[in-house]
Amino acid sequence: MTDGSVYLDHAATTPLDRRVLEAMLPHLGGAAAGGNPSSLHGAGAGAREAVEAARAEVAALVGARPAEIFFTSGGTEGDNLAVLGLAAARRGKRHVVVSAVEHAAVRGAAAHLESRGYDVTRLGVDADGRVSPDALADALRQDTALVAVMWANNEVGTVQPVAELAGLCEERGVPFHADAVQAAGRLPIDVSRVPVSTLAVSSHKLYGPQGVGALYVREGVEVAPIVFGGGQEGGLRSGTENVAGIVGFGAAARLASEEMGYRARHEEGLRELLLRGALALPGVRLNGHRSERLSNNVHLCVDGVEAESLVLFLDALGYAVGSGSACASSSAGHKASPVLLAMGRGEDEAFSAVRVTVGKDSTRGEVEGFLGAFSAAVSQLRELSPLYASS
């Protein structure tokens, strides 16, 4: 983003919108800077006002009331607070259901509960990465404390049938958490229509600053805190608020609400251009659902090529994309993506996955340039590969 290369990894993080930066600056060093929202003096009151205005913007983005929005340090904290907090608030219920394709934040929190004696059911997915409502219905038990299924997948971009899944849980009286970190600002989310209990969002995935996010908690749903202290955020998330970050998040949420339709159409156009170009190469396949997918996500398996080398090769050619499956830094070598494995892909395929995610400011020229570089990188790496025989 700063070295002049073309950035096509918006699922990892998005560049800060200039308008968001301008909204933040007064709170970083300008006239409004320095107040603690909890203080009684004027500076404190100013900070409080700014935080509450941002809360209203974030609430509007997902159709919530401001009192149902609790600021956090980001998506990971929101997911942890929801999973651990919902479980802790339901004594005696020792069963948790999560999908097999959740972000590591949810998977990790669920594994933590498992280590504390909870039963964890991990719902499988179909070849497109979707959870089946029937499978969820079968998994629910009398002692189920919560269900967590993400709104849209961070790797392969598949959108889950959240309305149906959340509705089912509502009928059974089981809290439902949705990780909407990738979906927020990209897909219309309206919690007044979709009966989720909690929903996690993150600022830096929608052109806001890093280090801030929010958890929506439906009124009446009990969530126990996991951080203790001064009782900020209604006692659910103690700690002095990240005022500038929250203001930026508010601005980013407002812009996302206003521009969502345009952004989605723009991204979809580029996504289809990307897909057509990439799939025209032999041995390249799309992962995830063809239509029920994020507007900006293209996730590919490239036969005969290992993801890390492809990503670094493209980086050297001036294009930043994500590897679908990070090569873990352990002496044991690689770790295949659990998402692709859950979708029934083999390990060799999981090692060959790359993720290209466009953004609202990506251009046609960038995508076309990328396709040229991609084709060149793939053919050179295949020439190197002892496993790929060009036919």
Add this chain to the structure above:
Amino acid sequence: MPDRYNPQVIDHLVRPRNVGELEGASGTGESGDASCGDVARFTVRIAENRVEGVRYKVYGCAACIAAGSALSELVSDASLLDAARVSGVDLEEALGGPLPAGKEHALTLVLDALHKAIEDHWNREAGEMLVEGYGGLRAGTGGKKTVVVATSGGVDSAVTALLMKEAGYEVACVTFRLHDGERGSRSCCSPDTVLFARDTAHRMGLPHFTLNLKELFDRRVMEDFVGSYAEGRTPNPCVSCNAHVKFHAASFLADKLGFERVATGHYARVVEEPEGATMARPVDEAKDQTYVLWPVPRELLARTIFPLGEHRKEEVRRIAEDRGLAVAYTPESQDICFIPDGDYRGFVRKSVAAEPGEIVDREGRALGRHKGVVDFTVGQRRGIGVAAPTPLYVTEVRPKTGQVVVGKKADLETREVRVGGLNWFLPPERAGSVQIRYNGRPVPCEMEHAEGGEVVAHLGAPVFGVAPGQSAVFYDGDKVVGGGVVRRDT
């Protein structure tokens, strides 16, 4: 350790050198596995011990691609000895410094692929020689101080290589692939052991080679091992290996490299007698391996050096520690190397159908039944499965009739032993004592020549539980006069 790649890595990634496969290659090697995410393949053309051409291919992360490229540059047009000396550290240097954490395996992977290609070259050069046995035996005691050291990854062979290097020899290490040992097992010669032996050699700055002797080992050692049990003999696989495999293969490599001598980490000495090179017991009596070394052909012994014969085991460990060799703390290998779990009966039963038979006493009276002669060896007391007032011992195994003969301990007493398959270093007349067990004591003996070039040793004291198939080794003081195999009847 950095968490990002050096620019040199990215340069090799984007502009890899020597990509492809050589036409008319003299060796091909592959390492890795698609399901692990990394595969490297090298092809080499070697002529007159120079790497004339090298090409590589890699499927894997940037580190693997770059390491393969850098390695191909380092060995291109190098002498084979220099190519075999290139270490992970050399590779890292060529790549601009340490790789990110967790990426070091890339160095091991591409080195292994190259070394397997060189191994393939040797095996093609050898043709049937490393299957049938290497016959080109020569003493190799010319003036050049050059030596091939057989290394296993253990402390003894590593110190052997070190001592030879410090004695001013040009050293090349070789590790043999003898069988498909289980990965990571603590016995010798498993795949991880090869990597470890290579790394140890490289840390000493020495070239390292591997030779694939699986067919030869299977034919000369494992088949004999299994067959012996089926025939009621007690085999010693280390003896068969020393007779036909290890020293021959090391000599083959020495001849190919134009090297004079061969060294191993055995505890024994080679001494000059008027008759020529002779084997003698080592300084460390507790580690004496002459009992399994007797079949080494005399021509090969003449070019062999056992530097550890002059040292005690504690000294060897101390040398390894002082020089910082990582092998210093490896455990002693005790088991039969191709049976890491020690269950040799189970191993034999996999290859030989065991037929039930009779347990009889010396008068032929049936005492019970057994599940197969392979479960019995002469001198055995446990697991006979027959109740008796005094302890019963196996005194004889008769595979032809399927009978196992049992008796009292006194029935095991032997006062004469017929020995065949002899290998002499000194005139047989010089034999003053004979040893019939690995950890046994030599007993005085008098030699009588028998027909077929065999001998009968009249023992000055009774020996218990002598089994056909065991080695009988003759000594004159601490010198090995010769050795042979105990025959069934005297």
